[in-house]
Amino acid sequence: MKCAVRFVVVAALWAGPLASAGPGQGAPASAPPSGVVTPAVDSALEARTSAIASQLRCPVCQGLSIQASPSELAQQMRSVVRDQLAAGRSPADVQAYFVSKYGEWILLSPAPRGINLIVYALPVLLVLGGLLAVVLAVRRWTTAPAESVTH
Amino acid sequence: MNWRRASLGVAAALPVIALLAWGMTRDPKDIPSPLPGKSAPSFALSVFAPGQQPLARTIGDTVRLADLRGQVVVLNFWASWCLSCRDEHVTLSAVARRYAGKPIQFLGVLYNDEPVSGTAWIKEMGGQSYASLNDPGARTAIDYGLYGVPETFFLDVHGRVAYKQTGPASAQVLARVADSLLAVAEKDGAPTKRNQ
Numbered sequence: 519m520k521c522a523v524r525f526v527v528v529a530a531l532w533a534g535p536l537a538s539a540g541p542g543q544g545a546p547a548s549a550p551p552s553g554v555v556t557p558a559v560d561s562a563l564e565a566r567t568s569a570i571a572s573q574l575r576c577p578v579c580q581g582l583s584i585q586a587s588p589s590e591l592a593q594q595m596r597s598v599v600r601d602q603l604a605a606g607r608s609p610a611d612v613q614a615y616f617v618s619k620y621g622e623w624i625l626l627s628p629a630p631r632g633i634n635l636i637v638y639a640l641p642v643l644l645v646l647g648g649l650l651a652v653v654l655a656v657r658r659w660t661t662a663p664a665e666s667v668t669h
Numbered sequence: 670m671n672w673r674r675a676s677l678g679v680a681a682a683l684p685v686i687a688l689l690a691w692g693m694t695r696d697p698k699d700i701p702s703p704l705p706g707k708s709a710p711s712f713a714l715s716v717f718a719p720g721q722q723p724l725a726r727t728i729g730d731t732v733r734l735a736d737l738r739g740q741v742v743v744l745n746f747w748a749s750w751c752l753s754c755r756d757e758h759v760t761l762s763a764v765a766r767r768y769a770g771k772p773i774q775f776l777g778v779l780y781n782d783e784p785v786s787g788t789a790w791i792k793e794m795g796g797q798s799y800a801s802l803n804d805p806g807a808r809t810a811i812d813y814g815l816y817g818v819p820e821t822f823f824l825d826v827h828g829r830v831a832y833k834q835t836g837p838a839s840a841q842v843l844a845r846v847a848d849s850l851l852a853v854a855e856k857d858g859a860p861t862k863r864n865q
Contacts, residue, residue, distance in 0.1 A: 577700075577816030591811075594781075594806050594808075594811060595811055617703075619811065620702075620814045621814075
């Protein structure tokens with residue numbers, strides 16, 4: 519018992535400084551250097567930039583967005599997105615800019631209109647067709663033994 | 670019954686196979702540009718490689734597209750790290766020299782590269798007849814919807830994108846497009862400016 523109490527006390531003494539040091543050590547690393555004030559608007563701009571960049575295809579990659587790609591062109595395109603948003607253009611304007619330069623190909627999710635509707639409708643139709651096939655197959659399996667009995 | 674099943678299976682598989690076969694015939698890197706027929710994006714870029722007489726420009730001069738109205742413009746995006754650019758370099762340089770004195774302007778635009786590397790590359794390749802421009806941050810390249818090099822844009826005398834060549838341009842393509850744009854300009858009676 520004495521041993522157990524001693525262990526708890528030692529553990530508490532040992533863990534105490536660590537627990538207090540954890541957040542304390544992390545804070546300066548994430549905080550801006552003294553004298554540099556990062557305006558809150560920058561993080562909002564970054565979030566908006568990321569949201570748009572995630573929808574734009576990287577022209578020099580395979581199936582990556584310009585947000586996910588580390589390529590130089592993707593970085594430059596992200597800075598174009600950031601600059602246009604900072605200049606007051608809406609996300610739709612920024613997207614329209616890239617579509618006017620690269621075509622609809624630049625959009626990772628094509629606009630749901632015209633022939634693009636196939637992309638959205640086909641999976642739903644295939645799932646429905648699959649469900650129908652399953653239902654028909656199950657009905658056949660469940661009714662077949664009864665038929666064989668009657669024969 | 671088996672025949673019916675087999676024909677149903679074939680009927681279901683055929684469109685998928687046809688779609689895949691069609692996909693195999695397409696080059697995934699061949700992305701149609703929406704720019705031909707539209708007004709060419711404007712630019713103001715500085716000269717880092719002067720070119721040679723009679724097409725030479727001064728290093729540091731700013732070339733504005735707006736100032737080139739009345740001339741056919743051949744805009745070639747290139748980089749020193751681009752292997753295909755080596756294939757077309759001699760041809761482009763020779764064709765540009767051949768059209769000296771006509772209302773057509775050949776310009777190189779450096780893409781994601783350092784002017785120092787570009788200058789060294791031009792020297793290594795034995796020179797370039799026309800000037801090359803620096804495009805910091807690839808802003809002009811993005812404005813032209815570039816996704817690789819080399820890409821060459823032909824702009825008509827009215828400042829519209831007439832044609833885009835993806836990959837190395839051959840002498841035949843360069844001459845055919847340049848001649849047709851010059852002929853159209855002459856036929857239209859568009860006021861043309863001769864290059865240096």
